[in-house]
Amino acid sequence: MAEEATGLPAELARLRAEIDRVDAAILGLLGERGRLTAEVGKIKHAAGTTQYYHPDREAEILRRVMAENPGPFSDQQVARVFREIISAGLALEEPLRVAYLGPEGTFSQMAAEKHFGRSAQFHPVSSIAEIFREVDSGQIPFGVVPVENSTEGSVNLSLDLMLDHPLQICGEVQLRIVHNLVGRGPRSSIRRVHVHYQTRAQCRLWLAEQLPHAELCDAPSNAEAARRAALDPESAAISTRRAAELAGVEILVPSIEDQPDNTTRFWVIGRIATRPTGSDKTSLVVAGAHRAGSLHHLLSPFAEAGLNLTRIESRPARANIWEYVFYLDFLGHRLEPQVAAVLERIEAQASFYRCLGSYPRAVF
């Protein structure tokens, strides 16, 4: 064997023995952590709480391990491993149920798994409205909904539905969105491309340049687009790698999104409130009186307190035409005294005010 000729086996055997020793230590520590988590679960159960999931505590743990990461793994890799450890531990306390926009293979599923880890129980539902209904009715305690894409802007439906339901935002997830041209191939035979409207907007330039003559057919999701492409050799789709695998089609061209850092932000919705973690965001919906300077007046407390507004988005108020509500995100937590004082001032001036939640900023 080549390995013997280079004298590698002895060194390889030694290193593998070391790896076995480290694996045994990791396994022992994993078991110890799992037992501690199960104990925490028993204490919560005895206290009569129904809240086993604590996104604030999870965010703190993930940030700490990333900050203390000695390498050689990247902070992202370390966070992903700990994400799964915490997820598995929580499943020992109580299985966490999460609704997302299905079917399997969607970006919403990827976002849900990124945030909750794979030991949660995921429930695909058929519309964003259904996610809100399931969480509002208490059928499923948490949901993951898309809110904005860095190329395409807001997902208006999620913003509007948040106002229709008395729910809280208890977390956010950021997901890098990679779109692939998929199909049974070859590329020269493509006459039609099945594509979700949000995806189409994120790949507009690529489609115009590379497949100018293909008919673009609306699909209800990226996963369904891939399934439709699997039925017809003259059809392609734009979908995730996972959806392509599930549908049994090939990746014909990877990464065709127009913006190389195309990212979607999701909200985690539920009924729980989180405590400050030192790196939080608060989301509000406000409206001012219909007169000159009212928005300026409404926003001035943020500037005066030095609070960083990270987003402002207007939506029709729906009650009266040509009136608007403003969705605001800023850095800070409503339980921090300085933030609480600003919110009090804004609420006093606003014709409409609702705090949608304070929650830990996306960790990784």
Ligand SMILES: O=C(O)C(=O)C[C@]1(C(=O)O)C=C[C@@H](O)C=C1
């Ligand atoms: O600290 C808790 O409350 C736990 O339940 C433990 C733990 C963890 O694994 O560290 C698990 C789930 C919670 O969401 C947060 C943290």
